[in-house]
Amino acid sequence: DSLIFRDFYSTDAMRAIFDDAHLVQCWLDVEAALASDQARLGKISQVAAEEIKKQAKAEGMDYDKLRTGANLVGYPILPLVRQLAARCAGDAGRYVHWGATTQDIMDTGNVLQLRAALTLIEQSIEQLIAALTKIAQTYRATVMAGN
Numbered sequence: 001d002s003l004i005f006r007d008f009y010s011t012d013a014m015r016a017i018f019d020d021a022h023l024v025q026c027w028l029d030v031e032a033a034l035a036s037d038q039a040r041l042g043k044i045s046q047v048a049a050e051e052i053k054k055q056a057k058a059e060g061m062d063y064d065k066l067r068t069g070a071n072l073v074g075y076p077i078l079p080l081v082r083q084l085a086a087r088c089a090g091d092a093g094r095y096v097h098w099g100a101t102t103q104d105i106m107d108t109g110n111v112l113q114l115r116a117a118l119t120l121i122e123q124s125i126e127q128l129i130a131a132l133t134k135i136a137q138t139y140r141a142t143v144m145a146g147n
Contacts (some may be wrong), residue, residue, distance in 0.1 A: 017027060022116075027077065028056035028057065029112060031100075032052055034098070036049050055092075075102050079103050097133070
C-alpha cells in the first residue's frame with residue numbers, strides 16, 4: 001500500500017479486501033466451511049462444526065502471535081489453526097483443519113479475496129457503462145469535427 005499512490009490505484013473498499021484482517025477472516029471462513037461440510041458428511045459432529053464456525057472470527061485474533069508463528073514455521077495457517085482450536089469449547093478444537101492442508105486454506109482464502117475484488121470491479125464497470133451511456137445519449141446528435 002503506497003502512501004504516495006494510494007488512491008491512484010486503489011480505493012478504501014479494495015484495500016479493505018486485501019488487508020490482513022479480511023485475509024484472516026477468509027482463512028477462517030474456509031476452516032468453518034470445511035468443518036460444516038465434514039459434519040454434513042458425518043466425518044465430524046455437527047456440534048463441533050457449529051463451535052468451529054462460531055469461533056471462526058478474525059476479531060480477537062492475536063496478530064502478534066500469528067506473525068511470530070508465521071515467521072517461525074514459514075506460513076500463517078498453523079498459528080491460525082492453533083488460535084482457532086484454543087477458542088473452541090469441548091473437543092471441537094480437535095477438528096479444526098481436519099484433513100486439510102495449509103495450501104488448501106491459503107489458496108481458497110485468496111480466491112475468496114479475489115471474488116470480492118472482482119465484485120467491486122464489476123460494480124465499477126457497471127457504473128462506468130451507465131455514465132458512458134448517459135454521455136452518449138446526451139451528445140449523440142452533437143456534430144464533431146473529424147478527418
